[in-house]
Amino acid sequence: MSFASPLLRRPGAVAASRADAGVAAHYGDPSREQRALAEGSAAVDLSFRGVVTVAGPDRLTWLTTLSSQQVSGLVPGQSAELLLLSIQGRIEYDARIVDDGERAWLLVEAAEAEGLAAWLNSMRFMLRVEVADVSDDWGVLGATRRLEALSAVPGAGPVWEDPWPRIAPGGYSYAPVPEEVHPGLDRPWFEHLVPADRLEEAAAALDADGLGLAGSMAAEALRIAAWRPRMGFETDDKAIPHELDLLRTAVHLSKGCYKGQETVARVHNLGHPPRRLVMLQLDGSAHTLPAVGSPVFQAADDGGEKQVGRVTSAALHYEMGPIALAVVKRSTDPRVTLVVRGEAEGEEYAASQEIIVAPDAGQVVHRPAGLLRGHP
Known part of the structure; x- marks a missing residue:
């Protein structure tokens, strides 16, 4: 069209x-x-x-x-x-x-x-x-x-x-x-x-x-x-609802059978989503924004760095300045500052994380009640 x-x-x-x-x-x-x-x-x-x-x-x-x-x-x-x-x-x-x-x-x-x-x-x-x-x-x-x-x-x-x-x-x-x-x-x-x-x-x-x-x-x-995921931006051909906090608004966990329900229930009850959505507060000194798809890195134990995800959306907010959403590996340390590397040579952005999906999300069977919560 x-x-x-x-x-x-x-x-x-x-x-x-x-x-x-x-x-x-x-x-x-x-x-x-x-x-x-x-x-x-x-x-x-x-x-x-x-x-x-x-x-x-x-x-x-x-x-x-x-x-x-x-x-x-x-x-x-x-x-x-x-x-x-x-x-x-x-x-x-x-x-x-x-x-x-x-x-x-x-x-x-x-x-x-x-x-x-x-x-x-x-x-x-x-x-x-x-x-x-x-x-x-x-x-x-x-x-x-x-x-x-x-x-x-x-x-x-x-x-x-x-x-x-x-x-x-x-x-x-x-x-x-x-x-x-x-x-x-x-x-x-x-x-x-x-x-x-x-x-x-x-x-x-x-x-x-x-x-x-x-x-x-x-x-x-x-x-x-608002931490709101968007189809075609935060999703790719491997995305499952848990990674984007979409169980919040788009999944009814106790309804009848539907295609994909087994995976939804298994990850929620017994496992963890392999990736998680985060919001990034970007260093604004460059006066630019990283392109969608820009890789996100975390410092590695050997003194180098490892890629942990990618930027899925980026914008200049009228109050917060440059912000982005990214999908990163679940194991990414939520306490560390990440680095986003843009397309141009030398284009880098320090990025602090705001957690949207908790690193320990999922595996709710027999887990103590905490901040993760459901609706009957």
Whole structure:
């Protein structure tokens, strides 16, 4: 799908690239836009999102049987997150879901939509469900609060509310901080569906309500600061939910059987995830950011260094400065300062760690109660 948002015609718009291609990275002032987005006085165009709908009376029970999440009881307007896993428990699709009473709306990364719709159609059998990839027909506007101005846009769709970082029913936290002080609480997040041919009308409604537009760079910085993993960034072909703290919002540990459940249960109850997600506070003296994929090193016992992971996302936060998410080996010492090595010769960043997934996460059978906690 080749997409270019009509909001790219707005004054100052600079196009984003890669996964965010088709929308504005910023509109001329990234720092101001980020602050406005955080404060709830701006919205961000996320219309690169893929949108897949599932209609029919069996839709929610069917999605429950296929996925890691219990969504059969979703009421109209209620939001959740679900994963579709491989037999080995690796993440294949990560979908935001909201139901409107007639159909379930699945919001995914652009690269996921076509494959997700095709796979769901292959699993229909005799059930009363209808699957459609409607990505071309819908735009998405994100904000840190519900935007009532968009409800007046003709044909406006439902609003997805991010459950992160609340521990969903049946979920479990691998973070070493209590839920009530999780940094994700500083970033409530809503994604509003609007018809693609009414995006300019939606932006005008925001203007009239005193709200501006922010670019995708602003949304990314707030996401990283909230420790929120993103499909295609923090995930690779080996990623399992435990490594990213996705048992918190996207996995129901006591629901019925689904593909990948055996791995999810085994790692959670008896083992440890082999890798873990961390946030890195980067040395800002270089005035640059490491590229996604940049290697992360830890000092070795022999006086050298060993690679322990890679940067998965990086941004310049309007308050914290340069920050990044990285996936590192579980054995990485959480107390030491790491080194990120960029692409240019001599490009290095000292990086202190904020633990997102605890090094001892998992193996909950017979372990004493501690900071890692679940939701019944």
